[in-house]
Amino acid sequence: MRRLRAEILNSRKFGAFQSITLVAPEIADRARPGQFVSVAMPEDRRFILRRHFSIHQASRRGGWAGTLEFVFDPHGPGAEWLAEVKPHHFLDVIGPLGRAFAYPRAPSNCLLVSEGYGASSLFFLAQELRARGKRVDMVLGASEESHLFKPIEAKRLSQTIIIVTADGSVGARGSVMDVVPRAAQGAGTEVIYAAGPRPMLRTVAEFCMEQRIPAQVAVEEEMACGTGLCFTCVVPVIRKDGSGYDNLRACTEGPVFNPARVFWDRWTSEETRAIPTPPEGFPSVVSSWPG
Amino acid sequence: MAGVKQSLSVDLEGIRFASPVVAASGCAGTGRELAGLADLRRRGGLVTRTLTFKPSRGWPGPRVAETASGIVTGIGLQNAGVRTFVAEDLPRLARTGIPLVASVGGASLQGYIRAASILRGERGIAGLEVYLSGPDEENEGLPFYSRIDRMAEVVGAVSRLSTVPVFAKLPALLPDLVPAARGCIRAGAHGLTLIDAVPGMVVDVRRLRPRLGAVVGGLSGPAIRPIALAAVYRVAQALPQVPVMGVGGISTAEDAVEFLLAGAWAVQVGTALMVNPSAPTEIAQGIAQYLHAKGLASPEDLRQQMRLTGERHARGASAS
Numbered sequence: 186m187r188r189l190r191a192e193i194l195n196s197r198k199f200g201a202f203q204s205i206t207l208v209a210p211e212i213a214d215r216a217r218p219g220q221f222v223s224v225a226m227p228e229d230r231r232f233i234l235r236r237h238f239s240i241h242q243a244s245r246r247g248g249w250a251g252t253l254e255f256v257f258d259p260h261g262p263g264a265e266w267l268a269e270v271k272p273h274h275f276l277d278v279i280g281p282l283g284r285a286f287a288y289p290r291a292p293s294n295c296l297l298v299s300e301g302y303g304a305s306s307l308f309f310l311a312q313e314l315r316a317r318g319k320r321v322d323m324v325l326g327a328s329e330e331s332h333l334f335k336p337i338e339a340k341r342l343s344q345t346i347i348i349v350t351a352d353g354s355v356g357a358r359g360s361v362m363d364v365v366p367r368a369a370q371g372a373g374t375e376v377i378y379a380a381g382p383r384p385m386l387r388t389v390a391e392f393c394m395e396q397r398i399p400a401q402v403a404v405e406e407e408m409a410c411g412t413g414l415c416f417t418c419v420v421p422v423i424r425k426d427g428s429g430y431d432n433l434r435a436c437t438e439g440p441v442f443n444p445a446r447v448f449w450d451r452w453t454s455e456e457t458r459a460i461p462t463p464p465e466g467f468p469s470v471v472s473s474w475p476g
Numbered sequence: 477m478a479g480v481k482q483s484l485s486v487d488l489e490g491i492r493f494a495s496p497v498v499a500a501s502g503c504a505g506t507g508r509e510l511a512g513l514a515d516l517r518r519r520g521g522l523v524t525r526t527l528t529f530k531p532s533r534g535w536p537g538p539r540v541a542e543t544a545s546g547i548v549t550g551i552g553l554q555n556a557g558v559r560t561f562v563a564e565d566l567p568r569l570a571r572t573g574i575p576l577v578a579s580v581g582g583a584s585l586q587g588y589i590r591a592a593s594i595l596r597g598e599r600g601i602a603g604l605e606v607y608l609s610g611p612d613e614e615n616e617g618l619p620f621y622s623r624i625d626r627m628a629e630v631v632g633a634v635s636r637l638s639t640v641p642v643f644a645k646l647p648a649l650l651p652d653l654v655p656a657a658r659g660c661i662r663a664g665a666h667g668l669t670l671i672d673a674v675p676g677m678v679v680d681v682r683r684l685r686p687r688l689g690a691v692v693g694g695l696s697g698p699a700i701r702p703i704a705l706a707a708v709y710r711v712a713q714a715l716p717q718v719p720v721m722g723v724g725g726i727s728t729a730e731d732a733v734e735f736l737l738a739g740a741w742a743v744q745v746g747t748a749l750m751v752n753p754s755a756p757t758e759i760a761q762g763i764a765q766y767l768h769a770k771g772l773a774s775p776e777d778l779r780q781q782m783r784l785t786g787e788r789h790a791r792g793a794s795a796s
Contacts, residue, residue, distance in 0.1 A: 187512060226751075231545050232542055233547070233751060262542070407537075412753065415551070417537075417540035417549055419554070452537075
């Protein structure tokens with residue numbers, strides 16, 4: 186990973202999102218789908234932590250070579266400031282951070298499932314999968330049309346696409362899980378990748394485990410440092426031998442995890458008490474791809 | 477005062493830090509995390525995550541909430557246990573060559589003793605820091621710091637076992653901070669680290685829930701700097717011979733100089749490392765520039781040199 190002062194080439198709004206493109210060749214060259222960058226906030230503000238964004242696009246060739254794009258929801262302290270920063274200003278950026286998605290070795294049919302902002306990293310993934318000769322299909326979910334992530338570009342990147350919104354403003358009405366079984370069957374899906382909020386990831390993970398489809402999920406955890414120092418962004422992950430679970434850092438051991446090993450009951454529980462000892466009987470891990 | 481031969485190194489009871497800027501416990505890493513971002517060898521020293529005898533999984537998330545000029549974190553001392561640290565992280569950290577201070581914690585007196593025993597005589601460990609903010613199983617789960625005699629018992633036991641200097645880490649908001657500091661020193665501690673994070677919490681009013689899994693966590697960052705500074709000042713006034721490491725919201729050289737002037741022998745940088753991995757190096761450079769501008773040779777020349785209102789500054793900052 187590298188830290189550099191990166192010039193903003195472009196900052197624009199699309200729908201409910203803001204997109205920033207940076208000149209960051211040292212990061213763009215190394216970046217892989219699923220990884221993220223961290224951006225420092227100005228020194229004179231009440232918000233002090235760096236902000237972390239998954240990489241939406243890293244260009245290595247052509248006119249955009251050496252640039253990096255990330256997309257975010259321009260609300261809340263920090264994000265509001267960032268959305269107002271004009272092109273040609275410089276940001277303090279660290280990246281690429283985290284563990285990337287793994288690619289299947291054999292030619293496979295890949296289904297990419299996302300909700301809202303989660304789609305950001307899956308577009309980058311779709312390109313890389315296609316470049317490796319994999320078939321890509323997509324399920325793109327959102328609360329409403331303005332939170333739908335680049336549907337036209339998604340169509341360009343995938344063989345088939347199903348759009349679903351909670352309010353039915355575009356595509357089918359419902360949640361992504363309402364359409365994933367149909368999409369997977371229609372596309373002959375062999376591998377599923379998912380990114381989005383926790384409850385949605387859980388439903389997709391349960392489907393994958395039931396159907397014994399190898400999968401990877403990218404989590405959206407709140408991070409303080411992004412580099413592995415602070416242990417704030419942990420996800421409970423079951424050990425390979427099933428003997429218990431460990432809290433692994435989303436920034437370092439993730440943000441991409443094997444959903445068959447995520448301890449979903451613990452992770453999606455709102456219970457604030459610590460569970461000091463692991464409960465009895467973890468499920469045996471059905472598929473350990475990629476580990 | 478040009479031509480003064482300057483050195484940034486400081487000596488705290490035999491621990492020789494190459495600069496007075498040390499990475500604080502829980503924010504320093506294990507030598508792997510910041511590869512390519514910061515050179516650990518350029519830090520004055522490093523305090524490890526708090527190590528417990530048994531591995532600790534820590535609190536469930538969320539573990540961090542940002543507040544005005546600070547963060548509240550509730551990690552719950554997640555660590556793989558002191559044995560795993562010695563086997564896996566210590567060799568890598570020791571290769572940096574900088575003084576390593578191991579932070580030890582426990583939930584009972586026995587827990588501290590076990591952790592300290594494993595570290596005893598371990599090459600590469602230059603000092604111990606005793607974490608006292610955790611719940612005491614033998615005292616209704618109240619923090620160890622809530623009773624001076626209990627603190628002294630724990631600090632004394634660790635000090636008797638240790639072959640290296642021991643620092644007791646105290647919180648700021650004790651009604652009797654100075655007696656507590658004195659109690660730890662009498663029990664055998666060689667120095668003090670001031671301050672630990674300040675208890676804090678944040679509530680999500682939309683969801684009617686605490687923002688942290690731990691409910692109450694520790695506030696750190698610039699928000700607590702004045703609190704830390706006052707604690708360092710009070711203790712340094714009362715116990716001028718005792719080495720004090722000042723910690724709490726330090727992110728610039730000016731912040732660090734404040735602590736040195738108030739009586740700290742060295743400073744620790746924690747939350748700032750999460751934002752700026754090279755903060756310790758930059759702060760040390762800034763201290764060097766400050767010393768140069770004042771014509772001073774060493775950070776020790778700043779210690780307790782703050783000029784108090786109404787006091788003739790017979791010990792003025794230029795008197796070296």
